Amino acid sequence: MSNAKQKVSNNFGVRGWLIILFFGVMLFLNSSFTADGMNIIIPTLSGKLGLDAAQMLSINGIGGWISVIGAFALSALVQKFGAKKVIIVSLIIMALSVIALAFITNMAGWAACAILINVFANGISFCGGSALIASWFPTKKGMAMGWATMGNNMASAVFIPIFSILLGVSVNMPFYGYFIFMVIMLVFAFIIIRDKPEDFGLLPDNDPASVEKVKALEEEMANYKSPWTIGKILSDKDIWCAGLGYGLLFMATVGMVAQFVGRGIAVGFSQNMATGLLSIAAVIGIVASYIWGVLDTKFGTKVASIILAVWFAVAILFNILPGQGTFVISAVFLGCALGGNTNFSTSMCASLFGRKNFQRAFNFVFPVSCIFRAAASVVLGVVLGATGGNYVAAYMVFLIGSVIAAVLFGCINMTPKEE
Numbered sequence: 001m002s003n004a005k006q007k008v009s010n011n012f013g014v015r016g017w018l019i020i021l022f023f024g025v026m027l028f029l030n031s032s033f034t035a036d037g038m039n040i041i042i043p044t045l046s047g048k049l050g051l052d053a054a055q056m057l058s059i060n061g062i063g064g065w066i067s068v069i070g071a072f073a074l075s076a077l078v079q080k081f082g083a084k085k086v087i088i089v090s091l092i093i094m095a096l097s098v099i100a101l102a103f104i105t106n107m108a109g110w111a112a113c114a115i116l117i118n119v120f121a122n123g124i125s126f127c128g129g130s131a132l133i134a135s136w137f138p139t140k141k142g143m144a145m146g147w148a149t150m151g152n153n154m155a156s157a158v159f160i161p162i163f164s165i166l167l168g169v170s171v172n173m174p175f176y177g178y179f180i181f182m183v184i185m186l187v188f189a190f191i192i193i194r195d196k197p198e199d200f201g202l203l204p205d206n207d208p209a210s211v212e213k214v215k216a217l218e219e220e221m222a223n224y225k226s227p228w229t230i231g232k233i234l235s236d237k238d239i240w241c242a243g244l245g246y247g248l249l250f251m252a253t254v255g256m257v258a259q260f261v262g263r264g265i266a267v268g269f270s271q272n273m274a275t276g277l278l279s280i281a282a283v284i285g286i287v288a289s290y291i292w293g294v295l296d297t298k299f300g301t302k303v304a305s306i307i308l309a310v311w312f313a314v315a316i317l318f319n320i321l322p323g324q325g326t327f328v329i330s331a332v333f334l335g336c337a338l339g340g341n342t343n344f345s346t347s348m349c350a351s352l353f354g355r356k357n358f359q360r361a362f363n364f365v366f367p368v369s370c371i372f373r374a375a376a377s378v379v380l381g382v383v384l385g386a387t388g389g390n391y392v393a394a395y396m397v398f399l400i401g402s403v404i405a406a407v408l409f410g411c412i413n414m415t416p417k418e419e
Contacts, residue, residue: 010143013206018192019136020144023129024151025185026087027342030121031155033098034064035254039261039275040160041101048171051107059111061377063118068370070119074127075363082195083131090123091189095182102172126366130346134358135196140205141350142301145343146293153289153338156257156282160275204355228353228360228417238352238412243365245305245408246345247372248401252312253341254376255398256319256334263319263391267327277331284335292340301347302414308340309406316399320392345369352417
């Protein structure tokens with residue numbers, strides 16, 4: 001597997017499209033219940049239970065840190081038992097944790113649910129779903145991720161409005177509604193997911209298949225022994241550049257989205273207007289996810305990743321400049337940037353390590369990036385607290401991180417490491 005430029009193709013086949021669609025929904029659930037949705041979930045539960053909203057947010061951040069350990073464990077389980085089993089078990093636990101939010105009565109209950117949701121949201125999406133994409137679409141992974149990561153941006157555009165409508169019925173109805181939705185997706189998981197296309201008698205990338213080719217590929221995968229030990233992974237420069245680079249961009253993503261409404265209010269917008277701008281950014285991101293997939297396919301993951309990092313830096317720069325006009329421009333740039341990070345962390349591992357060794361590389365890159373993702377809340381809390389709520393100082397950390405990420409991507413040697 002090389003990172004050579006590929007022809008843009010969306011010919012994934014019916015089974016392939018179902019895998020992409022399912023992964024997109026899982027990314028939607030992940031973003032909704034760990035990041036974007038906190039804009040409405042925490043105020044709802046805080047008002048219902050009389051709990052301190054800031055403390056609830058901090059606990060959710062702790063859940064993010066714990067999910068790093070969970071990511072290592074879940075990625076290892078994917079490698080051992082396959083993506084389908086991990087996704088199904090994770091979806092069951094996450095669904096039960098969401099419905100439990102309707103019945104908790106204190107901060108301890110919130111902490112338990114927040115931790116479980118943060119951990120197993122990765123199981124249904126990044127850990128399990130990314131492995132499916134690498135297995136099903138080894139050369140079309142850029143386009144596949146471009147479509148799937150639209151689910152990330154749907155969280156801001158769709159989750160909060162639906163939650164608000166259900167909230168009009170009763171304070172617990174949003175949790176009942178999303179629990180039922182997860183149960184429906186669980187049924188689909190049993191029906192449509194297979195760890196590899198060969199299980200359906202298909203070949204990767206929806207290539208024309210023959211019985212002989214399928215059997216030969218199954219035997220090759222079954223007998224393959226990876227040379228990539230943990231020690232060898234840890235000593236690889238490119239793995240570290242990818243893990244740290246995408247981690248810094250994840251930190252910028254979560255940091256910008258989590259406090260987008262607060263920042264908008266700080267520059268003079270009403271809460272409704274700031275929330276509306278976030279929804280607009282999310283809609284822009286839905287389209288941009290596909291465009292990032294095209295850039296990945298046409299120019300390679302390395303170049304596309306550098307462009308994304310620079311784009312993030314520009315988005316943050318406009319955000320910290322004074323005035324409402326620059327904030328609106330920042331919202332547009334942020335919308336374009338959303339989704340690309342998820343695309344490229346998966347695509348980079350697949351480009352460098354191929355279908356056979358993808359999981360070993362991703363087992364390291366994703367948890368490392370999760371460390372920085374979880375750090376976004378800490379950075380915001382510490383800097384905003386130390387500066388009396390100065391968003392500029394906090395966002396400067398994310399801007400510098402984005403520039404460093406661009407440099408790290410530039411240092412990656414894209415020579416395939418399959419053999």
